[in-house]
Amino acid sequence: MLSTTDLVFRMGKRALIDRISARFEAGRLHLILGPNGAGKSTLIRLLARLLRPTAGKVLYDDRDAVSWSERELARRRAVLPQAIEVAFSLPVRELVLMGRYPHFGARPGAEDLAICDEVMRFFDVMAMADRSYGTLSGGECQRVQFARVLAQIWRPIEGATRHLFLDEPLTFLDVRHQIDFMEKVRIFAAEKDVVVVGVVHDLNLAVQFADRLLLLDQGRVLADGTPAEVLTGENLRAAFAVAPVLLTNPATGKKHLVFESGMKGR
Amino acid sequence: MNARRADRWCLAALFVLMIATTVASIRYGAMDFSGHDMAAAAWGKLTGQADMPLDQRIFIELRVPRAILCLLVGASLGVGGTLMQGLFRNPIVEPGLVGTSSGAAFGAALFYVFPALLSVNLGGLTLPLVACAGGVLSTYLVFALAHTRREGRSSILRLLLTGLAINALFLSGIGFLSYVARDPAARSIIYWNLGTMSGADWNSVVIVGIATIGGLIPAMGFAKSLNALMIGDDQATALGVNVGRLKWTVLTINVLMVAVATAFTGVISFVGLIVPHILRIVRGPDNRFLILGSALLGGTLLSVADLIARVSLRPAELPIGIVTAVVGVPVFLSLLRSREYLS
Numbered sequence: 333m334l335s336t337t338d339l340v341f342r343m344g345k346r347a348l349i350d351r352i353s354a355r356f357e358a359g360r361l362h363l364i365l366g367p368n369g370a371g372k373s374t375l376i377r378l379l380a381r382l383l384r385p386t387a388g389k390v391l392y393d394d395r396d397a398v399s400w401s402e403r404e405l406a407r408r409r410a411v412l413p414q415a416i417e418v419a420f421s422l423p424v425r426e427l428v429l430m431g432r433y434p435h436f437g438a439r440p441g442a443e444d445l446a447i448c449d450e451v452m453r454f455f456d457v458m459a460m461a462d463r464s465y466g467t468l469s470g471g472e473c474q475r476v477q478f479a480r481v482l483a484q485i486w487r488p489i490e491g492a493t494r495h496l497f498l499d500e501p502l503t504f505l506d507v508r509h510q511i512d513f514m515e516k517v518r519i520f521a522a523e524k525d526v527v528v529v530g531v532v533h534d535l536n537l538a539v540q541f542a543d544r545l546l547l548l549d550q551g552r553v554l555a556d557g558t559p560a561e562v563l564t565g566e567n568l569r570a571a572f573a574v575a576p577v578l579l580t581n582p583a584t585g586k587k588h589l590v591f592e593s594g595m596k597g598r
Numbered sequence: 599m600n601a602r603r604a605d606r607w608c609l610a611a612l613f614v615l616m617i618a619t620t621v622a623s624i625r626y627g628a629m630d631f632s633g634h635d636m637a638a639a640a641w642g643k644l645t646g647q648a649d650m651p652l653d654q655r656i657f658i659e660l661r662v663p664r665a666i667l668c669l670l671v672g673a674s675l676g677v678g679g680t681l682m683q684g685l686f687r688n689p690i691v692e693p694g695l696v697g698t699s700s701g702a703a704f705g706a707a708l709f710y711v712f713p714a715l716l717s718v719n720l721g722g723l724t725l726p727l728v729a730c731a732g733g734v735l736s737t738y739l740v741f742a743l744a745h746t747r748r749e750g751r752s753s754i755l756r757l758l759l760t761g762l763a764i765n766a767l768f769l770s771g772i773g774f775l776s777y778v779a780r781d782p783a784a785r786s787i788i789y790w791n792l793g794t795m796s797g798a799d800w801n802s803v804v805i806v807g808i809a810t811i812g813g814l815i816p817a818m819g820f821a822k823s824l825n826a827l828m829i830g831d832d833q834a835t836a837l838g839v840n841v842g843r844l845k846w847t848v849l850t851i852n853v854l855m856v857a858v859a860t861a862f863t864g865v866i867s868f869v870g871l872i873v874p875h876i877l878r879i880v881r882g883p884d885n886r887f888l889i890l891g892s893a894l895l896g897g898t899l900l901s902v903a904d905l906i907a908r909v910s911l912r913p914a915e916l917p918i919g920i921v922t923a924v925v926g927v928p929v930f931l932s933l934l935r936s937r938e939y940l941s
Contacts, residue, residue: 416830421882422882431837433822433826484836
């Protein structure tokens, strides 16, 4: 389990994250929502320990994240960002193998190579294994990055939880690949020892896939719970300043959102 | 793995090439030596023979250390270039970028123009010492000016720009010194800024050797971390690399290698820039190959350049910095055109 206690992150005088206490359970898909500037990415970066908090704590399995060594942490948490620029063009297989860096010393073992093959098959990039990363399309690049990031935490660790953080990874994908990726994340998140926390911009994707939602506004938690609990008209108006219309998908019973216009007309 | 095996073959080939050019480099020059002469000179040196003929003494006290110094300096510059391009994630970076070589050149210029200012006199080591101090001090200045307490995304860019600015400052200082200097000091400054291997002796080989080996071995240990840096600071951190510590350690290694090398030979341009590129075009950007490879290729390139510098205008010689570009650039440009390297 992953949790935060009174987490604060200040940049200068401004608190980007303002006393957030939250819990993220294993086996569930947690998504963070909120308007621009709400602190979503900052929270993800704090959770993944890419940033150190100004005050408060991030706890991995009830142990302060700050106390883990870089390598210990790298074996149990992976982060997928929006897009990655690779400075020098590597073959795809080498790039995916980078995900195993925290697990091997000078050269990869048989296990590392086997995991690379598995994740490349999982993300359907096996066919481009020997191509140069620089020759791939934007969507292909992102799938290769998914494979690399999941290679990092592909196997369970005894007595420890694995953590996957997603920082708006869907931004440059078309709708088919968005759904495809979210389905794969769901499969991964369903494992009992995996905590997945992500930021997704598309509210409807969030409704469709999340088990739990955390709605942020101005660095604070506005609502925390199941999609049905969080995505109420009141919360959405407060956070996004738009008037939502909630429709129910007759096939799944899940809510979907349509936005009428700004608040001015009301 | 196949790629790893190909890397090893490539390194072996580079090593053979380096040995071959070194043999050519000690054989030919203002005076050519036969295999017999070379063996006799080596034997004489090893046995401490007192009455060695003059030509053999020249061979063993000048020619051989000069060839070795070429290998060491070339290796330092090549590895420095690989480290800096990897660290800055930028293909146009040179090892001297953080102020090291311009500071060293400024120190050398001071030495030539105002020898009386320096209270120290260590004989032949005075100039290298002053130059090395100049290189280290200017680099320190760049670091101090670029350092901020928040280790953010911008810090590498700030370092790069601060380096450019400080380089410009020292270059104008060198310009001023050569403007006010008279011959022969003015000519010495120009000569030093083009690089020269003519000061090579066994002392310089030992000192530069320590710096080169002392930099190369830890640098190879950082190869994996530098690879991780290719996908950005955040992702390198996520993969368990302490990015802040990596940056400062690698910069320190680079300064050590480049300042010491430059101190003995003057400013040799282009080697540090093009050696990593040539290897990347041929074998790709994996630093586990690139670091050792650029040591071997850097040494080879500088040996060839020095050989050409010595034989093209016999018995006079050209500054090596003029030749490095003439030798390296055509190779570089043709490789650049032949592959889809920059796509």
